[in-house]
Amino acid sequence: MPRVSVAFFTAAALAALCGMAWGTHMGMTGDHSLSPAHAHLNLLGWVTLSIMGGFYALPGVRYSPKLAWANFGLSTIGAVLMGVLLPQVLMQKMTGQVMMAAELPTILGLLLFIAAVVGNWRKAPA
Numbered sequence: 868m869p870r871v872s873v874a875f876f877t878a879a880a881l882a883a884l885c886g887m888a889w890g891t892h893m894g895m896t897g898d899h900s901l902s903p904a905h906a907h908l909n910l911l912g913w914v915t916l917s918i919m920g921g922f923y924a925l926p927g928v929r930y931s932p933k934l935a936w937a938n939f940g941l942s943t944i945g946a947v948l949m950g951v952l953l954p955q956v957l958m959q960k961m962t963g964q965v966m967m968a969a970e971l972p973t974i975l976g977l978l979l980f981i982a983a984v985v986g987n988w989r990k991a992p993a
């Protein structure tokens with residue numbers, strides 16, 4: 868497995884650990900007010916990063932390692948910022964616009980992922 872996939876799965880598993888601990892805490896306290904933040908840490912961290920890491924490890928996939936690492940950096944930062952900033956917004960300690968700081972790297976990371984996927988069209992067997 869390429870190192871970039873190991874990095875994706877490491878970040879994904881750590882996000883799952885934090886997200887599940889957070890979910891367990893919500894379940895124990897009965898306070899679900901931050902559940903969208905818990906949900907998106909899991910969905911962008913555990914789910915999205917795992918899918919991306921899996922793609923780069925598929926046999927026969929061609930990609931630029933530089934772009935793959937940029938994809939990893941941006942998508943991981945986006946997921947972490949989503950988990951850190953969204954609670955502040957939900958608790959009304961910050962305005963919603965601050966979420967751009969998480970959304971921008973998340974979307975840029977996804978654009979790099981799209982570029983990596985599309986880059987495989989030409990050489991892919993029918």
Ligand code: HEM
Nearest residue numbers: 886887888890891893894899902903905906909910913914
């Ligand atoms: C130990 C594991 C987990 C626990 C204990 C847990 C717990 C919770 C709790 C208590 C809620 C609030 C439910 C409500 O207010 O209706 C919730 C919502 C949610 N969780 Fe989790 N969760 C876990 C893992 C996950 C994972 C792995 C994902 C995604 C891959 C996920 C996605 C969501 C989503 C999408 C919501 C809905 C948020 C909403 O309705 O606003 N959860 N979870």
Ligand code: HEM
Nearest residue numbers: 902903904906907910911914915945966969970971973974
């Ligand atoms: C930049 C990335 C994303 C942004 C800005 C975003 C934004 C949002 C917003 C504003 C809501 C409504 C929340 C509410 O009404 O309380 C929502 C809900 C939801 N999103 Fe996302 N989302 C993103 C990524 C994702 C991804 C990657 C997934 C799944 C893999 C996902 C799954 C969901 C689900 C299941 C809900 C409904 C549960 C909930 O209310 O928390 N989202 N999202």
